[in-house]
Amino acid sequence: VTAPGGGAGDGLADARTAAEALDGRDPLSSFRGRFEIPDPQRIYLDGNSLGRLSSDVRRAIERAADDWATRAVEGWTDWIELPARVGDRLARSVLGARAGEVLIADSTTVNLYKLAHAAADLRPGPLVTDADNFPTDRYVLEGVARQRGRRYVEAESLNAAIEAAAAGVLCLSHVDYRTGALRPMAELTASTSSTDGLLVWDLSHSAGAVEIDLAATGAQLAVGCSYKYLNAGPGAPAYLYVHRDLVGELRSPIQGWFGRREQFSMGSGYEPADGIERFLAGTPPIAGIMAVDAAIGIVEEAGLARIAEKGRALTALAIERADAWLTVHGVEVRTPRQPAVRGHHVALAHPSAWQLARALIERADVVPDFRPPDILRLGFAPLTTSFVEAWDALDRLRRLLEDGAYRQVAAGTRRVT
Amino acid sequence: VTAPGGGAGDGLADARTAAEALDGRDPLSSFRGRFEIPDPQRIYLDGNSLGRLSSDVRRAIERAADDWATRAVEGWTDWIELPARVGDRLARSVLGARAGEVLIADSTTVNLYKLAHAAADLRPGPLVTDADNFPTDRYVLEGVARQRGRRYVEAESLNAAIEAAAAGVLCLSHVDYRTGALRPMAELTASTSSTDGLLVWDLSHSAGAVEIDLAATGAQLAVGCSYKYLNAGPGAPAYLYVHRDLVGELRSPIQGWFGRREQFSMGSGYEPADGIERFLAGTPPIAGIMAVDAAIGIVEEAGLARIAEKGRALTALAIERADAWLTVHGVEVRTPRQPAVRGHHVALAHPSAWQLARALIERADVVPDFRPPDILRLGFAPLTTSFVEAWDALDRLRRLLEDGAYRQVAAGTRRVT
Numbered sequence: 001v002t003a004p005g006g007g008a009g010d011g012l013a014d015a016r017t018a019a020e021a022l023d024g025r026d027p028l029s030s031f032r033g034r035f036e037i038p039d040p041q042r043i044y045l046d047g048n049s050l051g052r053l054s055s056d057v058r059r060a061i062e063r064a065a066d067d068w069a070t071r072a073v074e075g076w077t078d079w080i081e082l083p084a085r086v087g088d089r090l091a092r093s094v095l096g097a098r099a100g101e102v103l104i105a106d107s108t109t110v111n112l113y114k115l116a117h118a119a120a121d122l123r124p125g126p127l128v129t130d131a132d133n134f135p136t137d138r139y140v141l142e143g144v145a146r147q148r149g150r151r152y153v154e155a156e157s158l159n160a161a162i163e164a165a166a167a168g169v170l171c172l173s174h175v176d177y178r179t180g181a182l183r184p185m186a187e188l189t190a191s192t193s194s195t196d197g198l199l200v201w202d203l204s205h206s207a208g209a210v211e212i213d214l215a216a217t218g219a220q221l222a223v224g225c226s227y228k229y230l231n232a233g234p235g236a237p238a239y240l241y242v243h244r245d246l247v248g249e250l251r252s253p254i255q256g257w258f259g260r261r262e263q264f265s266m267g268s269g270y271e272p273a274d275g276i277e278r279f280l281a282g283t284p285p286i287a288g289i290m291a292v293d294a295a296i297g298i299v300e301e302a303g304l305a306r307i308a309e310k311g312r313a314l315t316a317l318a319i320e321r322a323d324a325w326l327t328v329h330g331v332e333v334r335t336p337r338q339p340a341v342r343g344h345h346v347a348l349a350h351p352s353a354w355q356l357a358r359a360l361i362e363r364a365d366v367v368p369d370f371r372p373p374d375i376l377r378l379g380f381a382p383l384t385t386s387f388v389e390a391w392d393a394l395d396r397l398r399r400l401l402e403d404g405a406y407r408q409v410a411a412g413t414r415r416v417t
Numbered sequence: 418v419t420a421p422g423g424g425a426g427d428g429l430a431d432a433r434t435a436a437e438a439l440d441g442r443d444p445l446s447s448f449r450g451r452f453e454i455p456d457p458q459r460i461y462l463d464g465n466s467l468g469r470l471s472s473d474v475r476r477a478i479e480r481a482a483d484d485w486a487t488r489a490v491e492g493w494t495d496w497i498e499l500p501a502r503v504g505d506r507l508a509r510s511v512l513g514a515r516a517g518e519v520l521i522a523d524s525t526t527v528n529l530y531k532l533a534h535a536a537a538d539l540r541p542g543p544l545v546t547d548a549d550n551f552p553t554d555r556y557v558l559e560g561v562a563r564q565r566g567r568r569y570v571e572a573e574s575l576n577a578a579i580e581a582a583a584a585g586v587l588c589l590s591h592v593d594y595r596t597g598a599l600r601p602m603a604e605l606t607a608s609t610s611s612t613d614g615l616l617v618w619d620l621s622h623s624a625g626a627v628e629i630d631l632a633a634t635g636a637q638l639a640v641g642c643s644y645k646y647l648n649a650g651p652g653a654p655a656y657l658y659v660h661r662d663l664v665g666e667l668r669s670p671i672q673g674w675f676g677r678r679e680q681f682s683m684g685s686g687y688e689p690a691d692g693i694e695r696f697l698a699g700t701p702p703i704a705g706i707m708a709v710d711a712a713i714g715i716v717e718e719a720g721l722a723r724i725a726e727k728g729r730a731l732t733a734l735a736i737e738r739a740d741a742w743l744t745v746h747g748v749e750v751r752t753p754r755q756p757a758v759r760g761h762h763v764a765l766a767h768p769s770a771w772q773l774a775r776a777l778i779e780r781a782d783v784v785p786d787f788r789p790p791d792i793l794r795l796g797f798a799p800l801t802t803s804f805v806e807a808w809d810a811l812d813r814l815r816r817l818l819e820d821g822a823y824r825q826v827a828a829g830t831r832r833v834t
Binding site: 238 | 453454455456461463466467469470474475478479482485486487489490491492493496523524525526527530548551552553555556557559560564571642644650651652653654655670671672673674675677680682683684685686687698699700701702703704705706784786788789
């Protein structure tokens, strides 16, 4: 375990005081104060699903309204640049991509559709993903395959997926939304390329959490959302990335006016813009993009290396406590133990995971989430989660398992995002 | 002319005092106070391009931020319903559609792509629009035709468009973005249906301005934006409509998780939701939809009949003044003179339309917009525009034409939306 500091005993934090000590040494501890947390007693471990509102983002949303009120339509003189300009900032500060390779636009789903469809123009093979990939990624690929008359493959392992994607299009999540496993981007990109496949990464569960270097790994295509570790708000605009050598070859299936060369000529016939802008479609959501811009600013200030380091330490603490306290109650840690190959959430499998999640929310003031069929997911957003919160959450889960009260929670399904 | 009241002479308002009198009798005059207008001297005639910020919408955006901060991921319990719930409100109050026929989602471009693509599954014929339709509508149709191996037709007239769309898919704008002509929805829907075509209406320039009755006219499909007469903000979420008898037959090409039956089972294989929700794709933009909700509320309060009536009177005044003052300077009114067949903007054609637009903005404190090649467009948003503003704007344009100073404006193209 590479986490800073140590506890009183053999572990990282076998006593709560050790977790307090970790907070005392945490260079990011002040960032929590930048976020609006109306109920600080409640331990929020779902920042991997929906991040929290910062004062920076609130101000950005207010500024967007002021700008609209003041300039009205003349605001477009600057707004028109926002998808690419904020895309460049995300590229530089979060994704390790180059200027001109990233756009803020639409939703992750729509962006994946655009890129998977465009990639299928270049490769005659099947559309492939792994069977455990996030639902929308699977559904989108299946839909593109249906439209194009291609085979759709849901592979049972990463190796099988890469094999199936020869001369085709593969979509993988950088961090698995259930297990938290972080995939080796360079290696998988090279393997896919070696059989002439094109790989689209879904960065939703890694962007703003772990170090990403799209340029160094040779990544070809990527999409992702801004509402998890980037904290830009529910349904905030997503992003897409296209390697600069590839962009000229790809065409968006959705030919919108913002993606047209010389948009404001409003001329006849569609010609795609030269650069990444060809993947814009309709009128961009200005307040949403300004929120993303402000959200990136906080990540820049904190520094992605420190965020990633703290995330590894928080998950190390959680895994250590799960091993010490929970395995005896039938909990299984499904997240990789090597810090370098996991994201910032920990998956705990248990037959009553749904009841445990409900009991944590209703009786223990801890907000985790549940993923079918048996995963209790604890997300540790480094900018807003303290080591003591991580310690306390695992401690409260231990008590629930010990007293068995969670068994009284009625079965059901929870709506989660 | 059906406008209320009369002027001092033969016309509606041949003297400014007559315009003042019209404002005095205007039942909507108080609504202007609900909008943030930091520079009230500036006459904003571009609400047909981007409407203005109301205090209602500003509060809605703030409430969206509060809701996110307070409830975090648990907000999704309610947010999940917003696209359909606010869609129902738009259906009821603005579109004349039924519950379950409208969604707030994505951009107009993405929604048109979804509906045109889905409609092409049901009809084997070409994808058709009129050559004068809004650029993104033309580009989207062209793109869908290319993907499906269909013919794409840009017809030179409405009759030619309907003829070409036999057994195909037609897209028309309800109000023409250049001339302001309002198309007879029932008649064109019936004509298209009679040759087995499917018609998608673009309501961007009519929704929130004129009376629309999708149910009574038998309209099959429609899309539109919320940032013009609905005043929901730059790039605010758009909407789509599908007639209830048709929705079960149509499939969105973009198979996203929000469009799946039993979304949160996160199960394998895509099955579309039963109802209109099948046209959702990715995570909906919550703050944006709340802004649309508040924006609809103002239209409800004002009443669409009164809004439409005032819009007809404002455009009548503008056309009357153009006839009286501007035709002598080579200005041609391109907007229909019958109030019942126009929207709320007036198109004035002039060889130096671009220079006139710039001169109005820079020297006369009037904000119109320009549409290539020769249209000066004056939009009269009834909730925020007074009769005196309409009178003054035409008067200032008259003076520019008389003194010829607009000729000094350098040629160029303006970015407008």
